[in-house]
Amino acid sequence: EVVLTQSPATLSLSPGERATLSCRASQSVTYYLAWYQQKPGQAPRLLIYDASNRATGIPARFSGSGSGTDFTLTISSLEPEDSAVYYCQQRSNWHTFGGGTKVEI
Amino acid sequence: QVQLQESGPGLVRPSQTLSLTCAVSGDSITNGDYYWSWIRQPPGKGLEWVGYISSSGSTHYNPSLQSRVIMSLDTSKNQFSLKLTSVTAADTAMYYCAMIVRGVINWFDPWGQGTLVTVSS
Numbered sequence: 001e002v003v004l005t006q007s008p009a010t011l012s013l014s015p016g017e018r019a020t021l022s023c024r025a026s027q028s029v030t031y032y033l034a035w036y037q038q039k040p041g042q043a044p045r046l047l048i049y050d051a052s053n054r055a056t057g058i059p060a061r062f063s064g065s066g067s068g069t070d071f072t073l074t075i076s077s078l079e080p081e082d083s084a085v086y087y088c089q090q091r092s093n094w095h096t097f098g099g100g101t102k103v104e105i
Numbered sequence: 106q107v108q109l110q111e112s113g114p115g116l117v118r119p120s121q122t123l124s125l126t127c128a129v130s131g132d133s134i135t136n137g138d139y140y141w142s143w144i145r146q147p148p149g150k151g152l153e154w155v156g157y158i159s160s161s162g163s164t165h166y167n168p169s170l171q172s173r174v175i176m177s178l179d180t181s182k183n184q185f186s187l188k189l190t191s192v193t194a195a196d197t198a199m200y201y202c203a204m205i206v207r208g209v210i211n212w213f214d215p216w217g218q219g220t221l222v223t224v225s226s
């Protein structure tokens with residue numbers, strides 16, 4: 001099983017600041033990694049797929065990078081509505097999710 | 106645009122079988138190269154992939170749950186279902202259905218709103 005470790009667990013920032021979220025895989029997943037956003041009481045929403053591609057309708061302030069075992073989700077300028085838990089997920093070996101990073105604004 | 110809606114009992118007794126359905130609107134479940142998926146989330150915790158069934162009916166389950174999971178398609182109602190046998194309190198979770206469009210996005214998108222299942226006597 002591929003274990004995904006996300007850090008930090010919680011990120012507290014102000015509007016307009018840059019957020020950098022990390023996801024590390026226990027073995028290479030090449031570029032088969034996605035990021036999801038989950039707001040309270042809602043289902044997760046796909047943000048980034050194949051490590052760096054924005055899903056339909058996702059604002060340009062969200063970007064993804066990385067390959068192999070180390071990946072990053074960057075929110076360039078935080079908006080209040082970006083408060084959420086962010087999960088990474090891999091599909092290289094079945095499907096597993098990271099434990100999540102809570103972004104507080 | 107495809108929309109998904111989960112339904113099923115909110116309370117299941119220990120050792121019984123959990124049964125959920127996911128109604129699909131906006132496309133036929135047998136059109137295209139789709140994987141119809143279940144993902145669950147225990148209260149306050151992270152996400153766990155349960156498994157999926159393809160539009161042709163082939164199934165793939167999480168190895169940790171494989172012995173207790175059955176998924177199926179109901180083409181007459183354009184829905185798919187999940188059965189999880191011998192449930193315990195550890196199976197208490199929000200259960201989401203989601204779609205994978207193979208060859209296009211290949212990720213879970215979109216998701217249903219979820220249905221909470223509690224296992225308790």
